[in-house]
Amino acid sequence: MRILFLGDVVGKAGRLAVKQFLPQIKEELRLDAVLANGENIAGGIGMTCETLDELFGAGVDFVTSGNHVWRHKEIFSRLEKDRRIIRPANYPEGAPGRGHAVLTLGDGRRIAVLNMLGNTYMEPLPCPFRTALSWVESPELEDIPVRLVDFHAEATSEKKTMGWALDGKVSAVLGTHTHVQTADAQLLPRGTAYLTDLGMCGVEQSSLGMDFDAVFERFLTKIPTAFKPAKGEISLNGAYLDIDDATGQAKEIRIIREHCPKWRLETSAEQGMPD
Ligand code: FE2
Numbered sequence: 001m002r003i004l005f006l007g008d009v010v011g012k013a014g015r016l017a018v019k020q021f022l023p024q025i026k027e028e029l030r031l032d033a034v035l036a037n038g039e040n041i042a043g044g045i046g047m048t049c050e051t052l053d054e055l056f057g058a059g060v061d062f063v064t065s066g067n068h069v070w071r072h073k074e075i076f077s078r079l080e081k082d083r084r085i086i087r088p089a090n091y092p093e094g095a096p097g098r099g100h101a102v103l104t105l106g107d108g109r110r111i112a113v114l115n116m117l118g119n120t121y122m123e124p125l126p127c128p129f130r131t132a133l134s135w136v137e138s139p140e141l142e143d144i145p146v147r148l149v150d151f152h153a154e155a156t157s158e159k160k161t162m163g164w165a166l167d168g169k170v171s172a173v174l175g176t177h178t179h180v181q182t183a184d185a186q187l188l189p190r191g192t193a194y195l196t197d198l199g200m201c202g203v204e205q206s207s208l209g210m211d212f213d214a215v216f217e218r219f220l221t222k223i224p225t226a227f228k229p230a231k232g233e234i235s236l237n238g239a240y241l242d243i244d245d246a247t248g249q250a251k252e253i254r255i256i257r258e259h260c261p262k263w264r265l266e267t268s269a270e271q272g273m274p275d
Contacts, residue, residue, distance in 0.1 A: 006036035006238035007198030010209030011044040011229035014202035017236040019058045037176040039065035043275040044229035046071025064115040066152035088117035090131040112144045118153020136169040145248030152177045163194040179208040193250035199237025206230030235259040
């Protein structure tokens with residue numbers, strides 16, 4: 001099974017990157033499914049129904065998220081009813097939506113997806129390791145060998161350890177949240193594909209997708225400033241996975257990193273899009 005998993009899609013620039021690059025990548029890699037972390041698709045933080053629909057319209061089949069998913073309240077009911085979107089599974093009971101789901105492809109093949117938030121330097125949520133280990137043991141996964149984990153976490157040590165803990169139990173452990181793609185795409189000893197961070201879809205000359213000015217001001221003064229999404233040349237970052245349908249073992253993981261100076265925000269058709 002050929003899968004593309006895109007890193008955090010940030011704001012209008014990120015959505016534009018997906019629209020611009022995805023059709024060609026889909027064709028070249030003959031993809032069966034496209035997944036993306038969409039926690040920042042709306043104005044660089046959170047997601048709205050409109051921006052989600054735009055992402056699905058651009059060819060994304062399934063959306064994971066992270067700590068920013070709660071930013072826009074309109075998404076709460078969408079998280080409840082749309083099974084193509086998940087939020088981190090280790091939020092306490094009562095949080096809207098679900099932390100894992102199964103994506104069924106047109107030909108009936110299935111992909112189980114789990115989303116989790118790291119604990120280190122993040123909110124003190126229930127343990128992601130225990131969450132993951134109970135998920136892989138759950139009866140619903142018995143006949144679904146293809147399993148993907150989006151571990152939305154800050155610390156490299158936590159992400160690497162999650163890869164080790166799930167090696168041989170899932171097809172891939174992919175990190176998100178830092179917005180910077182790491183160079184460690186690898187197949188772990190028991191057949192799990194691993195990458196510490198998928199990177200970001202958006203404006204690379206930015207602070208994680210945000211305009212430098214306000215971020216710099218905040219670093220200098222320590223006074224809260226309103227961040228706004230950066231404008232400029234767009235990039236698309238993620239990973240390509242080839243997974244054995246029958247065993248769920250990864251055969252290949254390869255980073256995807258596309259950049260095109262021709263495609264900038266504020267140049268043409270995208271002006272009517274929401275941030
Ligand atoms: Fe995040």
